[in-house]
Amino acid sequence: MVRTVLVLGGTGEARALAAELTGVRVVSSLAGRVSAPRLPVGEVRIGGFGGVDGLVEYLRAEHVSAVVDATHPFAAGITANAVAACRVAGVPLLVLRRPGWPAEEGWTWVDSLEEAAAAVGERRAFITTGRQGLGAFSSGVARTVDPPDPPVPGVEVLLDRGPYTVDSELELLRAHDIEVLVTKDSGGPMTAAKLEAAKTLGIPVIVVRRPPLPDGVEVVGTVAAAVEWVSRGSGGA
Structure with a gap:
């Protein structure tokens, strides 16, 4: 059998x-x-x-x-x-x-999306944590595969799917005047380019632990x- x-x-x-x-x-x-x-x-x-x-x-x-x-x-x-x-x-x-991704100096680690949102403060954030739980944030730019349902007031949503390149991530971060990157510790190469781009631009990173x-x-x-x-x-x- x-x-x-x-x-x-x-x-x-x-x-x-x-x-x-x-x-x-x-x-x-x-x-x-x-x-x-x-x-x-x-x-x-x-x-x-x-x-x-x-x-x-x-x-x-x-x-x-x-x-x-x-x-x-x-x-x-x-x-x-x-x-x-x-x-x-x-x-x-x-x-x-x-x-998971190897920790970089200057990363801020949190245990939830709510903690991540609190750590963002008044800074303009690029949120790459997926559409679920996006309601924890009240502002910023989020990238998701599908639109959040219901929509999240105050959060601009970019619909896209990886993999991404460092060059494209640099362009995005600059174009949207991003001051902090929010991500989950997903690991893997498919979405890691944003971390390299943030490092290049000196943008701090908030990471949600697994x-x-x-x-x-x-x-x-x-x-x-x-x-x-x-x-x-x-x-x-």
């Missing part, structure tokens, strides 16, 4: 993993929060499972033998549900998380390590 691996995705790592896995049935699950997501190769499902109970039911119905949580580092709710469901269903779980992972989960930082985990039969027979 061919093993079924469920990849909780939406990230570049998830797409790369789906492309790299061979000899197994791969089902990539996307939350459906982006209107036109980049789809991985192979079988794809879009939408939530209905909480822990719904995910347990899916794992059993589809005879899933392993789950790789390759969601965004800030998708804490999805990760928590995956951990709980896999424990109930007895399915091995691996968390694939790209490393939520902690649940206790007892196995974590790897690369697609290659996740492929090796699946290949060595961590998903069972």
Whole structure:
């Protein structure tokens, strides 16, 4: 019987993993929060499972033998549900998380978007934390893939999707007279150009820390390590 691996995705790592896995049935699950997501190769499902109970039911119905949580580092709710469901269903779980960005001198670290907004003060901010939680801010320029719903009064929204270049980020920061950059510690190269641009211009950076992972989960930082985990039969027979 061919093993079924469920990849909780939406990230570049998830797409790369789906492309790299061979000899197994791969089902990539996307939350459906982006209107036109980049789809991985192979079988794809879009939408939530209905909480822990719904995910347990899916794992059993589809005879899933392993789950790789390759969601965004800030998708804490999805990760928590995956951990709980896999424990109930007895399915091995691996968390694939790209490393965070190396801290730079002068960065201000906070634990929430509300703290980030408070740290901005009266400065003109470039907000790159996504549309969810954008309501914590009352002014500034935000870049999102889809428009926030509802709109956020006082915040100018730029609709765009990475990857970005340092040159384009320099142009943006200058054109909008940005005085501080706000970002989540997402990690990875896809949106790192803004950090280099801010450093070049001497613009301070406010970084929202990642939520902690649940206790007892196995974590790897690369697609290659996740492929090796699946290949060595961590998903069972």
